[in-house]
Amino acid sequence: MYPGREEVGQRSETVRRANLSAIVRELHLRGPLSRSELVARTGLTRSAIRALVGELVAGELVAEEAAVRLGTPGRPSPLVRLVPDGAVVLALEIAIDSLAVAVVGAGGVVHELERVDRPRGHLSLDEVVADLVELAALARSRRPAGEMPIRVAVAVAAIVSRADGLVRFAPNLGWVDVPLGARLAEALALPVPVEVDNESDLGALAEFRRGAARGADDVLYVHGEVGVGGGIIVDGRPLDGIGGYGGEIGHMPVNPDGRSCRCGSTGCWETEVGEGALLTRAGYALDGGREAIDQVLADAAAGRPAALAALDSVGRWLGIGLAGLVNILNPRRVVLGGLFSRIHPFVVDRMDLTLDHYALAAPRRLVSVVPSTLGVDAPLLGAAEMAFEPLLDDPAAWLGPRGALVQLESA
Amino acid sequence: MYPGREEVGQRSETVRRANLSAIVRELHLRGPLSRSELVARTGLTRSAIRALVGELVAGELVAEEAAVRLGTPGRPSPLVRLVPDGAVVLALEIAIDSLAVAVVGAGGVVHELERVDRPRGHLSLDEVVADLVELAALARSRRPAGEMPIRVAVAVAAIVSRADGLVRFAPNLGWVDVPLGARLAEALALPVPVEVDNESDLGALAEFRRGAARGADDVLYVHGEVGVGGGIIVDGRPLDGIGGYGGEIGHMPVNPDGRSCRCGSTGCWETEVGEGALLTRAGYALDGGREAIDQVLADAAAGRPAALAALDSVGRWLGIGLAGLVNILNPRRVVLGGLFSRIHPFVVDRMDLTLDHYALAAPRRLVSVVPSTLGVDAPLLGAAEMAFEPLLDDPAAWLGPRGALVQLESA
DNA sequence: ACCGGTTTGTGTTCCTCTCTTGCAAATGCC
DNA sequence: GGCATTTGCAAGAGAGGAACACAAACCGGT
Structure with a gap:
């Protein structure tokens, strides 16, 4: 009901995309589920779930484990879970009193989290960006070599224009119309998009999803x-x-x-x-x-x-x-x-x-x-959640042809 | 992104339903469109549009007219328009100073509109319902015999629980926890659902759609x-x-x-x-x-x-x-x-x-x-828009097997 | 402790639905 | 007449559904 924008026509691929998305989203939000639970949750048939999960397994985004026996009669259903290292995001936060960075895996697994105190007062964009880049390097250094986040998101205590990553007004930082997103993307030098959003919006997302x-x-x-x-x-x-x-x-x-x-x-x-x-x-x-x-x-x-x-x-x-x-x-x-x-x-x-x-x-x-x-980490975890959205929205775009997780160019 | 509730699995029928819905919705909101415009708007192919429009034509919900020539080269594209009498709704309004009723056709065509002054002050539910029923009968009497609205919606100046049609609090009417929806459904004796909503919510919808x-x-x-x-x-x-x-x-x-x-x-x-x-x-x-x-x-x-x-x-x-x-x-x-x-x-x-x-x-x-x-009529027209939602959402449910417009039982 | 019955779930094949693709024909402006 | 645009039709491809056979675990009786 009441679709927001022009409803674009649907085709067969849309269906597959939506169904893959539904599966990955369920797993991300609710944790591991048995195949039969996926059947119940999506309303799809066993055949469809089987094929879809198979595709995700081939793409190394999810893994199937031996069935758990839980006292229920019937043949045990294999447990499907997102592999925590299959897709990770980099989340950053610029708070009043601290800076923070986290590497979070699919399903919301926090692999690394670093938070350092920050003196209050006005700091230049360059200083803050440099600190964040250093923190990010530290966190990433503890992760497997070559691991590439699928996306970067920043929570910042400011009024932010999401579309262009511009910080409009940050009285605590003394920033007005500062291109945080672009500068951070440049300084991080990662081949993935950097998103910026308000820390309260992201805190809401985190508490909604996991709090x-x-x-x-x-x-x-x-x-x-x-x-x-x-x-x-x-x-x-x-x-x-x-x-x-x-x-x-x-x-x-x-x-x-x-x-x-x-x-x-x-x-x-x-x-x-x-x-x-x-x-x-x-x-x-x-x-x-x-x-x-x-x-x-x-x-x-x-x-x-x-x-x-x-x-x-x-x-x-x-x-x-x-x-x-x-x-x-x-x-x-x-x-x-x-x-x-x-x-x-x-x-x-x-x-x-x-x-x-x-x-x-x-x-x-x-x-x-x-x-x-979630306390002080809510905005940071919300940034991670936002960064996962593209994956949850269209998992197929992140499944490589031979199982390698690659990022496809998308409009 | 960020779907609200459990994303249910999609299937082939879902696609058709979504595409039919997209077409009808476009026609309802933007007025008559040529087939080729529909192709452009939905992103579907000519073949798909042809088949979908054909189905709607067979169901007498839309009609195709001779192509309009607008100075563009190429073969002219037939104009597709909703037939105004194909599906109509009955909209009612209980305002502070007036009662109103309208019969509105698909595409937002106002066939009939009656508004009568109402004395301020507290009136019983029975009195108001009786007045509305009378007004509705008057408006419907000017319409083709046997015409049945696909749905009825009421705008009321009150805090309303949409789910059950209950008026929670209407200080101007002196109502508290009054079952307006149920009583109106009973008094109108029409075999279609009656929805109740707040007049401001519906005014918003009307101004958003047509104002x-x-x-x-x-x-x-x-x-x-x-x-x-x-x-x-x-x-x-x-x-x-x-x-x-x-x-x-x-x-x-x-x-x-x-x-x-x-x-x-x-x-x-x-x-x-x-x-x-x-x-x-x-x-x-x-x-x-x-x-x-x-x-x-x-x-x-x-x-x-x-x-x-x-x-x-x-x-x-x-x-x-x-x-x-x-x-x-x-x-x-x-x-x-x-x-x-x-x-x-x-x-x-x-x-x-x-x-x-x-x-x-x-x-x-x-x-x-x-x-x-839209002035005073905004809430009334918003009620009509709300009443059309089920049709826009799933046109197929309103297409009879042989082209007759019938309401199918739905969950 | 054993052994079928029952329940729940998987794997596989074929079927159906729906949109796309490709080619030929139609129409009207220039 | 040439060209651009659109229609109509038939074949094809993608995706999930339905049905059947089979597998694994629980349950209860003996």
């Missing part, structure tokens, strides 16, 4: 750091918007006569729930970074009134903002990431009560607000 | 009446949310310490931009209905300060609310419907300026805010 929002088709991921970012999943698909700028929930006006925001607007949500709001209300200096937040949490745990009051206020404004978003989006699950995940125990009561008041009853009843399960 | 948002894949429709409703299109698909309650933008908190809202919350957007806010600020009584609004607009046209100030305030709050929505959704187009369409000339400047301040630069640049082109 706290698994199984929910409508998801809102709210990422608190210095600013507040959001990632939205609608009916299983990321909400990107026309320019890929969707999900900038931190700049939703909730208090139009309130404080001015670094985006130039006034009363944005992040001026009430961001790191700065918490620190200011708790009586700390703004430039304390993570240590200051740690201090606030320690104070709160110790029962100090200033910290508790600050957290209470953040909890209230969290509830107010989420109420609006719940009314607009009617999600099944809201996942709190970053700062919000850390303060969750201290704010949950106030937040829930506020949500009860400000949200409509019907959508409120259906939503659950939970902290992130 | 001011045509060609834009990411759309926000904002409907002002007593309350404020919204309809959201994301990448060409309606944003329903998990319970179908999505798009309730009227209850987004924009002024959490402001007035209390009839939904039970405080500072909802509609308390600042709804009809009540406008009337109150302009110094009129709240129960004036449409006449009072007319008076405010007349006053404004005459330059009376109170009316101008009230409109200015509404314009400002419109800009504030839209800024949040633009940041969250990054739409290509925002369509103002209902009350907002009427006051648009008076508020556009203030609204645009406010939007400039409160919205992020990147998404702001890409969006255009325009008044509705």
